[in-house]
Amino acid sequence: MTSGTAADQKLNADVPWDDFDPGEYISHNYLTMQAVDQEIVSRMRDHFSSHFGDHFPDGGRVPSGIDVGAGPNLYPALAMLPWCDRITLLERSARNLKYLRSQRADYAPHWDQFWDVLCQDEAYAKLDVAPRVRFKEAVRRPESGSLFDLGTDPRRWDLGTMFFVAESITTSLAEFRRGVGCFMNALNPGAPFAAAFMEHSVGYRVGDVEFPARDIDDTEVETALGDLAQDMKMYHLDNPGDLVRDGYTGMILVCGRRSDSPV
Template identity: 70%
Template sequence: MTSGSPTADVKNADVPWDAFDPDEYIKRNYIEIQPVDREILSRVRDHFRDHFQGRAGRVAAGIDVGAGPNLYPALAMLPWCDRITLLERSARNLDYLDGQLAGYDANWDQFWDVLREQPEYADLGMDPRPRFKEAVGKPVAGSLFDLCGKDERWDLGTMFFVAESITTSLDEFRRGVGCFMSALNPGSPFAAAFMEHSEGYRVGSHEFPARDIDADEVRSVLKDYTEGVTIHRMANPKQLVRTGYTGMILACGRRKV
């Protein structure tokens, strides 16, 4: 057995996030809807619907943290809140999001088709682009970690493949989840998705770090902040689309009152 010093963590601040190539990422993940994203989206849709059904009007504000070049969390929030903040750290991803506001690309229609299986989504029509443009203001440049200690709060939140996919540090992973939670008003519903046992991931020619976590870690980190949480694990036996991980974990619940 060889001995040696343990490998140092790759911290979020050490990573060149502006090298994240949104086109490559979309080509790999979102050009065609994958069964696992269909399942995640259906569960998130039903979670938000169960929460808001029968309540009058929309809540004020939703936030998708670390939005990257993924519009489906924002689409899932569309019927339920007046405004949606897309918070993102990478300049290239912010440019991508900005470019989608006037009329987003056709690949996102497959994701809307899943959402509009429920009437509150269908009521927004076959093409929710005008409502998307109205709800999603200019994407906001910023860091998940800066949500801690800020006064601003949101009434609905999503964070997909972020806290564990921006660092190898367990401490930063936990802090990231905590900062997401601290941005939500008490009682707010949320959905958060995580890669399970990820070894990191490549986007174009760049490698990005990930913290290896599992459902027990997700359950444990959420415990103090949340109530009514359900956790679903979706295995990825073929590892066809995104390699170097064993599955995905979806947590749906409410911010503790």
């Protein structure tokens, strides 16, 4: 999908996010771990472990992490468990928030396969408590809110993730860029981050409901990140013969750090 006419535009505020069905989404994407998610989780794990291994060779955690537009996906939060005291799960959809809150006490068994991949790194395997205990302790209350409000939020986080959000919540290039900027600006200078994007997505369906996407590629991701990111690695996860999600050509994963100097 390209830019289209103004009438084709779907801005973030136009979309019925409360119609997002977490059960449908999970059964399509996360009930059984796909090879592409296994690769994403592995690369994110290695990025965080290498960053915090250098900073805390004797162990230790930063105060806070955030997963923006968490939806019904727990693996970004699981990847943060060894590294930060508190995790904010920010989400706009009431149904997704209800799902996230339902997972706090005892998350569903299908998330264990993602934890097992994380445990291929010693820092995860040797966590001092069970991951479910740590998850409950770290994720106090999934938070209702918008990515775009992070631009004026005085809080800053020490670790951040954003998976399939900025390009998958609007058809607008301006909103995509603003979303990426708001995410990066919510991080403290030097904070490690991982962000994933659908490449050339034409939108997606969850159950009977169509959701919009902005058609973006690696150049557009780099432009949106601009000088907000440093030490950045970009991975293409292209597997066109076996696309697990509909209407896109691949996935882009970026691992890096929020730039040290204030922008």
